[in-house]
Amino acid sequence: MNTSISRQKFPLVLSGATALVVIVWMLSGMFSHSESSTPANGAGATQSQALPQVRVQQMTAAPVTREIVVSGRTEPNRTLELRTEAEGTVSSLGSARGAVVKAGALVAKLDTRDRPARLHEAEALVSQRELEYAGIQSLNTRQFTTPVQIADAKSKLESAKAVVERIKLEITHTTLVAPFDAVLQDRVIELGDFVRVGDKVAELVDLDPIIISGEVNEHEIAKLAVGGKGVAITVDGKRHEGTVRYLAPKANSNTRTFLIELAVPNPDNSIRAGMTAELRLFADTVNVHNISAALLSLADDGTIGIKVVDAANTVHFHPATIVGAADGGLQQISGLPDSINLITVGQAFVKDGQKVNAVTAASMPGNSKP
Numbered sequence: 001m002n003t004s005i006s007r008q009k010f011p012l013v014l015s016g017a018t019a020l021v022v023i024v025w026m027l028s029g030m031f032s033h034s035e036s037s038t039p040a041n042g043a044g045a046t047q048s049q050a051l052p053q054v055r056v057q058q059m060t061a062a063p064v065t066r067e068i069v070v071s072g073r074t075e076p077n078r079t080l081e082l083r084t085e086a087e088g089t090v091s092s093l094g095s096a097r098g099a100v101v102k103a104g105a106l107v108a109k110l111d112t113r114d115r116p117a118r119l120h121e122a123e124a125l126v127s128q129r130e131l132e133y134a135g136i137q138s139l140n141t142r143q144f145t146t147p148v149q150i151a152d153a154k155s156k157l158e159s160a161k162a163v164v165e166r167i168k169l170e171i172t173h174t175t176l177v178a179p180f181d182a183v184l185q186d187r188v189i190e191l192g193d194f195v196r197v198g199d200k201v202a203e204l205v206d207l208d209p210i211i212i213s214g215e216v217n218e219h220e221i222a223k224l225a226v227g228g229k230g231v232a233i234t235v236d237g238k239r240h241e242g243t244v245r246y247l248a249p250k251a252n253s254n255t256r257t258f259l260i261e262l263a264v265p266n267p268d269n270s271i272r273a274g275m276t277a278e279l280r281l282f283a284d285t286v287n288v289h290n291i292s293a294a295l296l297s298l299a300d301d302g303t304i305g306i307k308v309v310d311a312a313n314t315v316h317f318h319p320a321t322i323v324g325a326a327d328g329g330l331q332q333i334s335g336l337p338d339s340i341n342l343i344t345v346g347q348a349f350v351k352d353g354q355k356v357n358a359v360t361a362a363s364m365p366g367n368s369k370p
Contacts, residue, residue, distance in 0.1 A: 061287035072214035072279035076205040081282035086173035110174040129157035210266040215257035223283035232282040288332040317352040
């Protein structure tokens with residue numbers, strides 16, 4: 001009887017012992033793992049974790065001249081409406097419309113009418129007055145005249161001379177000439193036309209230098225100066241270098257912009273007035289880094305900038321001041337140290353002030369060149 005009971009209890013005892021062994025084994029593994037994961041020197045979990053790795057590229061700033069780009073238009077250096085200063089009939093014409101004329105070239109000539117005869121008469125009167133004045137002075141030496149008579153004779157002589165000069169000037173005004181080198185833009189008279197004093201005869205435009213005018217805002221005007229350099233790019237793609245000749249002292253009341261004029265040499269009059277042009281004005285010179293727009297980062301406050309690594313492998317965020325565009329889609333950024341270690345890979349996963357493991361492309365396994 002007892003033997004039967006013992007055989008029935010034996011499997012239960014065996015199962016319990018096995019379970020106890022398993023529990024002891026598991027507990028011993030947990031304690032062993034806990035002890036092995038604790039640093040021997042007690043430095044904590046920070047040193048056991050690897051620093052984030054970023055790739056950097058050393059860059060050096062280069063000086064560039066900042067450009068201000070505005071839309072402009074070509075204009076004549078000066079425009080003149082030639083008008084008559086004497087009346088008469090057009091007796092001859094000079095150059096045709098569109099012709100280049102030199103200073104003093106004939107534009108039109110009026111008939112002199114009776115002016116030569118009037119001049120001859122006035123000159124004869126002058127001779128008479130001169131004789132009368134000489135005779136009065138001779139009588140004065142013999143005390144046969146008075147100072148009043150002498151003054152009257154002199155006045156008549158001067159009046160006769162003035163008439164001569166006036167008629168000569170009228171004759172001069174019958175010939176209309178170009179006052180400066182120009183292009184004859186238009187001529188509104190023909191042979192036989194009768195013109196009066198003040199009538200328009202022709203329009204002259206001076207295209208050398210050609211003027212490219214544009215407008216800049218109040219921030220840009222302070223960076224420019226009369227005598228500065230600039231480039232105008234006309235619609236045909238040609239570049240024309242020039243000099244800033246005028247900066248408006250007062251802003252346009254409607255647009256709050258300032259007029260600027262660039263003078264470009266145009267000796268052959270090949271640049272016409274009234275054309276659209278892109279005006280590139282050279283301002284101050286700054287040191288810039290040429291950086292891809294893809295490497296720009298955004299700070300928590302929305303500021304756009306770049307991330308660099310210093311000598312202590314600490315990340316720093318620098319606000320980016322974009323001053324222009326470079327070849328290859330790069331951006332010209334100023335305001336940075338002359339020499340920087342720019343983060344080119346991993347900049348999105350590190351923050352300002354964070355320690356990193358900075359490597360270059362050349363130092364990475366499998367790479368033999370940057």
